[in-house]
Amino acid sequence: MANGAGTMVADWLARGGLRPTRQRLALAELLVGDGEDRHVTAESLYALSLKSGEKVSLATVYNTLRAFCDAGLMNEVVVDGSKSYFDTRMDDHPHFYWEETAELTDAPKDQLQITGLPEAPDGTEVARVDVVIRLRKKA
Amino acid sequence: MANGAGTMVADWLARGGLRPTRQRLALAELLVGDGEDRHVTAESLYALSLKSGEKVSLATVYNTLRAFCDAGLMNEVVVDGSKSYFDTRMDDHPHFYWEETAELTDAPKDQLQITGLPEAPDGTEVARVDVVIRLRKKA
DNA sequence: TTAAGTGCAAATTATTTGCAGTAAG
DNA sequence: CTTACTGCAAATAATTTGCACTTAA
Numbered sequence: 287m288a289n290g291a292g293t294m295v296a297d298w299l300a301r302g303g304l305r306p307t308r309q310r311l312a313l314a315e316l317l318v319g320d321g322e323d324r325h326v327t328a329e330s331l332y333a334l335s336l337k338s339g340e341k342v343s344l345a346t347v348y349n350t351l352r353a354f355c356d357a358g359l360m361n362e363v364v365v366d367g368s369k370s371y372f373d374t375r376m377d378d379h380p381h382f383y384w385e386e387t388a389e390l391t392d393a394p395k396d397q398l399q400i401t402g403l404p405e406a407p408d409g410t411e412v413a414r415v416d417v418v419i420r421l422r423k424k425a
Numbered sequence: 426m427a428n429g430a431g432t433m434v435a436d437w438l439a440r441g442g443l444r445p446t447r448q449r450l451a452l453a454e455l456l457v458g459d460g461e462d463r464h465v466t467a468e469s470l471y472a473l474s475l476k477s478g479e480k481v482s483l484a485t486v487y488n489t490l491r492a493f494c495d496a497g498l499m500n501e502v503v504v505d506g507s508k509s510y511f512d513t514r515m516d517d518h519p520h521f522y523w524e525e526t527a528e529l530t531d532a533p534k535d536q537l538q539i540t541g542l543p544e545a546p547d548g549t550e551v552a553r554v555d556v557v558i559r560l561r562k563k564a
Numbered sequence: 565t566t567a568a569g570t571g572c573a574a575a576t577t578a579t580t581t582g583c584a585g586t587a588a589g
Numbered sequence: 590c591t592t593a594c595t596g597c598a599a600a601t602a603a604t605t606t607g608c609a610c611t612t613a614a
Contacts, residue, residue, distance in 0.1 A: 304593095305587090305588055305589080305593065305594070306588085307587075307588075307593090307594060307595080308587090308595095309594080309595070310594085327578095328578080328579080329578085342595090342596095343595070343596045343597070344579095344596090345579090345580080345581085345595080345596060345597070345598090346594080346595055346596065348578090348579060348580075349580085349581095349594085349595080350594095350595095352579095352580090353594095362506070364503055364504060364505060364506050365503060366503060367501070367503050367506070367508075367509045367603090367604095368577075368578070368603090368604085369506075369577095369578070370506045370578080370579085380543070382543075382546070384549070385552060393543045394543045398539070398540075398541045398542060398543065399539070399540045399541050400537070400538070400539050400540075400556070401537075401538045401539075401540065402537045402538050403537060403558065404519070404521075404532045404533045404537065404558065406558075406560055406563075407521070407560065409562065409563055410523070410560040410561060410562060410563055411560070411561060411563045411564070412558055412559065412560060413524060413559040413560065413561040414559045415556065415557070415558050415559070416555070416556070416557040416559065417539070417554065417555070417556055418554070418555040418557075419542065419543065419545075419551055419554050420551065420552040420553045420554070420555065421545055421546070421549040421550070421551060421552065422549060422550060422552040423548065423549060423550075424545075424548055424549055424550045425550070443568095443569095444568065444569070444612090444613055444614080445613080446568090446569060446570080446612075446613075447570095447612090448569080448570070449569085466603095467603080467604075468603085481570090481571095482570070482571045482572070483571090483604095484570080484571060484572070484573095484604090484605080484606085485569080485570055485571065487603090487604060487605075488569085488570080488605085488606095489569095489570095491604095491605090492569095506578090506579095507578090507579085507602075507603070508602095508603070509603085509604085
């Protein structure tokens with residue numbers, strides 16, 4: 287049973303130590319309000335916010351996504367040299383990148399297994415292993 | 426035994442159907458002249474060309490890298506949202522990305538194995554699977 | 565000779581930042 | 590109150606492009 291709408295996203299912000307401003311609550315609601323994992327770019331989230339009726343400037347969308355990542359609430363995923371994608375799902379998992387539409391989605395993680403991963407060279411450790419499955423329209 | 430210097434890179438260009446101009450020969454020499462695999466950004470290749478004494482404008486470096494990729498002679502690798510990296514090695518292989526220095530290198534491919542790769546959704550096929558092992562300085 | 569390639573400088577695109585005003589603790 | 594946050598507009602960074610000139614075929 288949902289208690290006051292917004293409580294969930296307020297808690298989410300609190301986990302990152304971020305002040306629950308009107309703009310952040312609105313963006314967080316769009317991102318994690320329904321519990322679904324979501325992949326956005328700054329522009330796409332900005333567009334969503336406009337559609338939702340909440341006024342948030344594009345600069346603030348950029349700054350907020352950066353803040354959410356720094357706070358450990360989201361991850362930046364690199365798949366396209368020209369845009370940054372942001373993923374609300376925090377565990378290490380593979381992605382599908384749809385080349386035709388430039389969309390990013392989760393790939394089912396279940397069976398995926400990477401074995402024989404090379405050792406991290408001395409003095410270093412593996413921060414993360416990114417797996418991006420690039421899809422194109424079948425010929 | 427090496428025949429005339431430049432023959433190799435001239436052939437390399439020919440494989441891509443590209444005219445062997447002075448600039449392209451110079452850049453190709455820097456990229457594949459010694460048979461080693463190489464990872465560059467436009468800026469780093471531009472710097473290399475300056476050091477080598479060959480004059481190539483930065484715009485031409487960009488255009489040329491793009492042309493080499495379009496011709497199927499190199500691949501673009503995405504690891505950092507802000508820069509594009511270009512790899513002379515053409516087979517599908519994993520990369521190390523050194524977060525401290527923003528350098529890209531090949532990771533040994535030998536043992537790496539990805540199993541249980543999700544099926545490509547209907548109407549699509551897998552163009553490529555990018556594996557990037559992000560390294561950071563060990564704490 | 566003619567289409568492709570080159571080099572500037574100007575244009576674009578994605579993103580960041582300075583700073584004055586606004587709001588949360 | 591006091592420090593963080595916001596929004597605009599200007600700044601930046603990487604890359605592309607328009608166009609006159611050069612060069613390979």
